[in-house]
Amino acid sequence: MALGVREHVADSSRIDILRAAASCFMERGYTATSIDDVARRLGATKGRIYHHFPSKADLFAEVFRYGMDINFEALAPYRGMAGPALVRWRRMAKAHVLQMIDTKPFQRAVWLGVEMHLRGATTPEQRTVFNELIAYRDRYGAQFRETLLQAREEGAFRFDSPSIASQLMFMTLNSPIFWYSPRTGETRADIEAIADQVVDYAQGGLCKEQGTLK
Amino acid sequence: MALGVREHVADSSRIDILRAAASCFMERGYTATSIDDVARRLGATKGRIYHHFPSKADLFAEVFRYGMDINFEALAPYRGMAGPALVRWRRMAKAHVLQMIDTKPFQRAVWLGVEMHLRGATTPEQRTVFNELIAYRDRYGAQFRETLLQAREEGAFRFDSPSIASQLMFMTLNSPIFWYSPRTGETRADIEAIADQVVDYAQGGLCKEQGTLK
DNA sequence: TTGACAACATACCGGGTAGTATGTTCATCA
DNA sequence: TGATGAACATACTACCCGGTATGTTGTCAA
Numbered sequence: 001m002a003l004g005v006r007e008h009v010a011d012s013s014r015i016d017i018l019r020a021a022a023s024c025f026m027e028r029g030y031t032a033t034s035i036d037d038v039a040r041r042l043g044a045t046k047g048r049i050y051h052h053f054p055s056k057a058d059l060f061a062e063v064f065r066y067g068m069d070i071n072f073e074a075l076a077p078y079r080g081m082a083g084p085a086l087v088r089w090r091r092m093a094k095a096h097v098l099q100m101i102d103t104k105p106f107q108r109a110v111w112l113g114v115e116m117h118l119r120g121a122t123t124p125e126q127r128t129v130f131n132e133l134i135a136y137r138d139r140y141g142a143q144f145r146e147t148l149l150q151a152r153e154e155g156a157f158r159f160d161s162p163s164i165a166s167q168l169m170f171m172t173l174n175s176p177i178f179w180y181s182p183r184t185g186e187t188r189a190d191i192e193a194i195a196d197q198v199v200d201y202a203q204g205g206l207c208k209e210q211g212t213l214k
Numbered sequence: 215m216a217l218g219v220r221e222h223v224a225d226s227s228r229i230d231i232l233r234a235a236a237s238c239f240m241e242r243g244y245t246a247t248s249i250d251d252v253a254r255r256l257g258a259t260k261g262r263i264y265h266h267f268p269s270k271a272d273l274f275a276e277v278f279r280y281g282m283d284i285n286f287e288a289l290a291p292y293r294g295m296a297g298p299a300l301v302r303w304r305r306m307a308k309a310h311v312l313q314m315i316d317t318k319p320f321q322r323a324v325w326l327g328v329e330m331h332l333r334g335a336t337t338p339e340q341r342t343v344f345n346e347l348i349a350y351r352d353r354y355g356a357q358f359r360e361t362l363l364q365a366r367e368e369g370a371f372r373f374d375s376p377s378i379a380s381q382l383m384f385m386t387l388n389s390p391i392f393w394y395s396p397r398t399g400e401t402r403a404d405i406e407a408i409a410d411q412v413v414d415y416a417q418g419g420l421c422k423e424q425g426t427l428k
Numbered sequence: 429t430t431g432a433c434a435a436c437a438t439a440c441c442g443g444g445t446a447g448t449a450t451g452t453t454c455a456t457c458a
Numbered sequence: 459t460g461a462t463g464a465a466c467a468t469a470c471t472a473c474c475c476g477g478t479a480t481g482t483t484g485t486c487a488a
Contacts, residue, residue: 013436028333030243030246031242032245032335034476036474046476050476050477051436055476055477056476056477119241121241121246159411159415165411165415167393168386172382179385194375194378197378201382204418204420205416205417205418206415206418208417208418227465227466250446259467261465261467261468262467264446264448265465270447432488433485433486436483438479439479439480440480441479444475445472445474445475446471446473447471449469449471450467450468450469450470451467452467453466453467454463454464454466455462455464458459458460
């Protein structure tokens with residue numbers, strides 16, 4: 001506690017690095033991003049980064065972890081929420097979409113991390129760290145899948161394969177990280193309207209009724 | 215014509231390189247893929263690749279172009295198709311999804327190319343080549359958007375922002391390039407069933423009617 | 429005041445990679 | 459049949475990047 005100020009300064013510096021790294025990873029991908037790139041964005045040099053993170057892979061992992069941390073926080077208010085599953089699902093979905101918009105660089109990094117893990121582009125040691133992060137991410141996804149199945153039982157959703165439905169749903173809810181970019185003079189209400197459109201689309205897709213047109 | 219055989223052999227070798235390159239780009243991304251990686255996958259050396267393509271960027275561009283070429287071919291049967299726009303849309307959408315599944319490596323490369331272009335990760339000279347390819351891809355997307363708007367006029371679809379609707383639709387229809395992978399013993403009918411689920415989801419999302427639940 | 433340490437910056441090294449320059453082989457054609 | 463060039467393989471270079479080893483500076487506790 002006596003060193004509270006010092007620690008706070010150090011933590012702030014760490015988070016600045018994470019933010020810069022997330023933006024770089026978003027703009028150029030993992031491999032194409034050099035440590036010097038991240039340092040340059042900070043107006044600093046490699047020394048600063050390697051003082052806080054042992055390696056590039058570790059830096060990336062921390063960006064991933066931070067991104068998932070704030071995702072869990074955004075979803076926390078709806079854990080164990082009473083009432084119809086569909087209502088809870090809508091609240092969760094909108095919170096998720098807004099999160100994608102508000103913290104795009106970190107969410108792109110999470111996406112990158114999942115991709116890298118799927119194609120096994122990691123060394124055996126990094127593998128254990130990655131496995132933990134992927135498990136972390138799966139726990140997050142499980143909250144949605146659970147609500148999804150519950151809503152189906154309550155008759156609000158009707159889909160065949162839960163796994164495909166889940167993939168399509170996440171694809172929709174995550175998609176703003178690829179196509180959203182802020183407009184000049186955009187208000188918070190505008191952003192919420194976009195989020196609502198995304199959630200509506202997903203909801204419509206999850207209670208398909210047609211399919212009779214061959 | 216006298217050299218038809220020779221040309222055919224050369225073309226075949228070229229396409230083999232394109233296929234290997236597409237797979238490598240899919241598995242490791244653009245930057246992390248080395249020319250030696252592609253050569254190794256072919257059981258060859260760099261010489262073979264640089265004999266057919268002047269640079270790594272050009273190789274990638276040709277993979278992109280080939281991917282779009284076969285996309286246009288897959289959609290050709292439905293150009294100017296008569297009848298309701300919704301029916302045409304469903305045919306086009308299903309053809310697109312099947313194409314994503316059948317030629318995944320090339321489609322992932324196209325995705326990569328669009329991402330690279332969006333973040334301007336190209337040299338000025340490559341820029342003109344890329345601009346052409348992106349325009350090529352936009353022409354492809356325009357076929358869908360046109361049908362989309364027509365279907366809305368006919369009352370089959372109802373969405374607010376055409377641009378967001380288009381983004382969400384393509385996100386859905388493209389998504390198999392990220393999550394689909396062939397199962398052992400999978401029949402063509404199984405694949406078509408998956409494609410139908412994807413198309414149904416997109417259709418449901420495009421004619422949302424709810425949204426009254428806040 | 430002083431030593432000690434955190435928080436960086438600077439200088440450097442080794443491995444990997446895009447691209448090139450130069451063989452080598454084999455089919456084709458005059 | 460000999461020459462020519464396509465279709466590669468081999469050998470090499472220059473450069474970039476991850477990582478390390480070593481300064482330098484400001485701050486805080488004693």
